[in-house]
Amino acid sequence: MTEYFNVLxxxxxxxxxxxxxxxxxxxxxxxxxxxxxxxxxxGKADQDWDHPAQPFILAIGPLTGYFPLMSKTVCGFVSPYHxxxxxxxxxxxxALALCFAGYDALVIVGRAASLSCLSIGSRHMTVxxxxxxxxxxxxxxxxxxxxxxxxxxxxxxxxxIGPAGEFGSAxxxxxxxxxxxxxxxxxxxxxxxxxxxxxxxxxxxxxxxPDGREYTQLFKKVYTQLTSTDYMRxxxxxxxxxxxxxxxxxxxxxxxxxxxxxxxxVSRISGDVFADQTLLRNGxxxxxxxxxxxxxxxxxxxxxxxxxxxxxxxxxxxPIFAAGSMLGVTNCFDVLRILEDxxxxxxxxxxxxxALAWATEATExxxxxxxxxxxxxxxxxxxxxQQAAGYLGTGHNEFYRLLAGGTLRAxxxxxxxxxxxxxxxxxxxxxxxxxxxxxxxxxxxxxHLDTGAYSWEQKNPDHDVDKAVDYLIADEPGRVxxxxxxxxxxxxxxxxxxxxxxxxxxxxxxxxxxTIDETAERIRALRWQVRIATGFRPEDITIPKRFxxxxxxxxxxxxxxxxxxxxxxxxxxxxxxxxxxxA
Amino acid sequence: MLARxxxxxxxxxxxxxxxxxxxxxxxxxxxxCIGCHSCSLACSRLVHRQLSxxxxxxxxxxxxxxxxxxxxxxxxxxxxxxCAAACPTGAFSxxxxxGVVVRKKQCIRCGDCIxxxxxxxxxxxxxxxxxxxxxxxxxxxxCPHNCLLFEEVDPLRRSLNHD
Numbered sequence: 001m002t003e004y005f006n007v008l009x010x011x012x013x014x015x016x017x018x019x020x021x022x023x024x025x026x027x028x029x030x031x032x033x034x035x036x037x038x039x040x041x042x043g044k045a046d047q048d049w050d051h052p053a054q055p056f057i058l059a060i061g062p063l064t065g066y067f068p069l070m071s072k073t074v075c076g077f078v079s080p081y082h083x084x085x086x087x088x089x090x091x092x093x094x095a096l097a098l099c100f101a102g103y104d105a106l107v108i109v110g111r112a113a114s115l116s117c118l119s120i121g122s123r124h125m126t127v128x129x130x131x132x133x134x135x136x137x138x139x140x141x142x143x144x145x146x147x148x149x150x151x152x153x154x155x156x157x158x159x160x161i162g163p164a165g166e167f168g169s170a171x172x173x174x175x176x177x178x179x180x181x182x183x184x185x186x187x188x189x190x191x192x193x194x195x196x197x198x199x200x201x202x203x204x205x206x207x208x209x210p211d212g213r214e215y216t217q218l219f220k221k222v223y224t225q226l227t228s229t230d231y232m233r234x235x236x237x238x239x240x241x242x243x244x245x246x247x248x249x250x251x252x253x254x255x256x257x258x259x260x261x262x263x264x265x266v267s268r269i270s271g272d273v274f275a276d277q278t279l280l281r282n283g284x285x286x287x288x289x290x291x292x293x294x295x296x297x298x299x300x301x302x303x304x305x306x307x308x309x310x311x312x313x314x315x316x317x318x319p320i321f322a323a324g325s326m327l328g329v330t331n332c333f334d335v336l337r338i339l340e341d342x343x344x345x346x347x348x349x350x351x352x353x354x355a356l357a358w359a360t361e362a363t364e365x366x367x368x369x370x371x372x373x374x375x376x377x378x379x380x381x382x383x384x385x386q387q388a389a390g391y392l393g394t395g396h397n398e399f400y401r402l403l404a405g406g407t408l409r410a411x412x413x414x415x416x417x418x419x420x421x422x423x424x425x426x427x428x429x430x431x432x433x434x435x436x437x438x439x440x441x442x443x444x445x446x447x448h449l450d451t452g453a454y455s456w457e458q459k460n461p462d463h464d465v466d467k468a469v470d471y472l473i474a475d476e477p478g479r480v481x482x483x484x485x486x487x488x489x490x491x492x493x494x495x496x497x498x499x500x501x502x503x504x505x506x507x508x509x510x511x512x513x514x515t516i517d518e519t520a521e522r523i524r525a526l527r528w529q530v531r532i533a534t535g536f537r538p539e540d541i542t543i544p545k546r547f548x549x550x551x552x553x554x555x556x557x558x559x560x561x562x563x564x565x566x567x568x569x570x571x572x573x574x575x576x577x578x579x580x581x582x583a
Numbered sequence: 584m585l586a587r588x589x590x591x592x593x594x595x596x597x598x599x600x601x602x603x604x605x606x607x608x609x610x611x612x613x614x615x616c617i618g619c620h621s622c623s624l625a626c627s628r629l630v631h632r633q634l635s636x637x638x639x640x641x642x643x644x645x646x647x648x649x650x651x652x653x654x655x656x657x658x659x660x661x662x663x664x665x666c667a668a669a670c671p672t673g674a675f676s677x678x679x680x681x682g683v684v685v686r687k688k689q690c691i692r693c694g695d696c697i698x699x700x701x702x703x704x705x706x707x708x709x710x711x712x713x714x715x716x717x718x719x720x721x722x723x724x725x726c727p728h729n730c731l732l733f734e735e736v737d738p739l740r741r742s743l744n745h746d
């Protein structure tokens with residue numbers, strides 16, 4: 001195997017691309033490490049997020065396609081949310097498509113002269129003008145792109161943005177293959193800033209198989225572990241939606257803009273209810289036999305006669321929290337309807353739901369009115385949230401454009417920052433307590449999967465700052481290495497360091513296999529260095545008052561403990577990026 | 584009338600059995616497919632020694648986006664096989680019981696077999712190498728939902744071969 005990365009660099013200013021070989025396989029592995037490396041080479045740390053020279057990066061790992069569940073892609077970009085380098089991860093077909101196109105990464109720089117679609121493959125790079133797609137919804141865009149680029153159905157990945165990405169919403173996602181997303185921190189706006197509405201990656205080539213029987217036998221062993229045991233049942237049975245009921249039970253499910261963490265309404269939006277009443281079928285990312293994608297449906301009668309239309313909507317725990325409990329919506333079909341409207345305009349579901357939950361409480365408190373929200377927002381009113389999602393995703397008026405920049409920006413103008421549920425970004429749905437709140441506030445992606453804080457906290461009720469931060473610091477490198485492979489983090493129990501070393505050796509990366517610990521530390525440090533160079537300061541991130549008022553499984557949040565956790569975790573992160581000393 | 588039909592079917596089945604049926608790969612349960620490509624990847628990995636979802640005897644495509652499910656592009660086991668008839672070198676020859684036997688060394692990469700296939704089951708890579716299902720069945724164990732079957736196929740029973 002080669003020790004360099006094959007990187008396709010597309011310059012939209014000139015409309016030309018070049019394939020580059022970039023050294024560093026044994027230093028940064030791929031995925032998260034590769035994206036950070038590429039940003040350090042192509043990024044402009046002193047420029048705004050939407051500067052044409054800023055790169056939009058997609059990166060895969062050394063095991064992508066070679067083993068099951070090595071099926072995700074890392075997207076690196078400067079976030080419109082906070083102006084810093086960040087990552088978002090998505091599955092679908094993007095990882096295998098990039099792999100079979102022959103690249104380890106795609107770097108897009110420059111800005112197309114007008115709204116365009118970019119198509120790449122093993123033997124082509126095309127930019128097509130697409131001004132006629134301006135403002136088009138995500139599903140409609142997908143259908144049109146399939147007609148504009150008719151070859152390779154099923155063997156390509158189609159990424160696209162909605163109007164939210166076109167007008168620069170910090171909550172805009174990149175939709176990947178209809179049901180997956182680069183969701184958090186405004187990747188959709190980063191692509192929109194390049195005037196790219198759609199990106200087609202054709203996996204129309206192949207890679208060589210590793211020699212010998214070792215690889216095929218190891219593949220079968222890993223495949224069998226993933227499919228013949230109960231390891232993955234949680235993900236393919238009810239899916240992550242199973243957590244709705246579990247988190248409600250331990251008082252960790254945010255309801256009504258986190259005014260509560262448990263509610264009897266959960267019985268109408270549990271994983272069982274979604275499976276029994278809405279689940280149409282399952283889907284999978286390419287290269288993953290687990291198939292954790294749950295597609296629900298709703299149907300609407302559009303005429304008095306028996307005339308119906310139906311929609312398929314992907315659901316998971318987080319979208320149900322964001323469009324369900326957080327908004328007090330307890331009809332499972334209404335949750336799907338809201339998600340469909342969030343999807344249509346290309347918004348991140350979590351960000352949109354949490355922002356609208358704040359707007360609802362701000363309405364209740366008289367801080368804003370229909371003059372701002374256009375439609376009256378009330379907890380539980382699904383139809384109102386469907387309309388509001390459209391307003392938020394199209395930047396309907398000054399209020400919605402401000403809210404699209406982040407809940408706390410709107411709160412700064414209208415008041416109500418104390419109940420904005422923002423932990424660095426609109427929160428993910430785990431109100432487990434202070435360790436999670438501190439971890440999500442400062443975590444690299446503001447994702448609950450950046451660390452295992454939500455899980456660790458449930459088992460460790462003692463308020464020991466050092467012990468908690470030691471755990472967060474120790475937990476991160478393993479996850480960073482997995483996201484450099486790029487594994488689905490659902491498979492983390494199967495892909496232990498030992499298993500990863502065996503897999504890397506089998507495909508010819510013996511040196512990397514022998515240096516997992518130090519490589520993981522190096523990647524972690526590099527990621528934080530790049531982040532810090534673009535402006536990250538732990539002290540700039542505040543935790544709104546609402547999080548200090550939460551009742552959790554271990555009782556009320558102790559303010560002093562949360563503050564000390566955040567301060568110490570921030571100090572340790574900054575130390576990581578400095579001399580690498582984690583103590 | 585019905586009795587005559589049943590009687591004719593019984594006769595045909597009896598004739599088929601006497602021909603000692605060969606196993607064929609079939610895809611009777613594609614409505615269960617989740618689009619993971621595990622079958623194509625297995626074929627590419629184990630049969631063609633590559634990593635690809637295209638250079639494989641079975642290829643999975645979406646039928647107009649992921650919302651409408653998946654189709655398997657795979658040899659249906661024709662007998663006689665039009666691709667074998669079109670092959671000018673004998674690289675493709677008739678497989679007893681349906682499909683083709685492929686002798687790679689004899690293939691001159693003319694691609695004549697590709698348009699000869701009525702169901703587009705044969706593909707080629709950028710270098711002109713062709714890929715068709717050999718009915719070896721090695722992909723079957725990698726399908727997580729038993730969409731695929733590898734068994735002796737009784738043609739008249741094909742439509743019943745589902746849940």
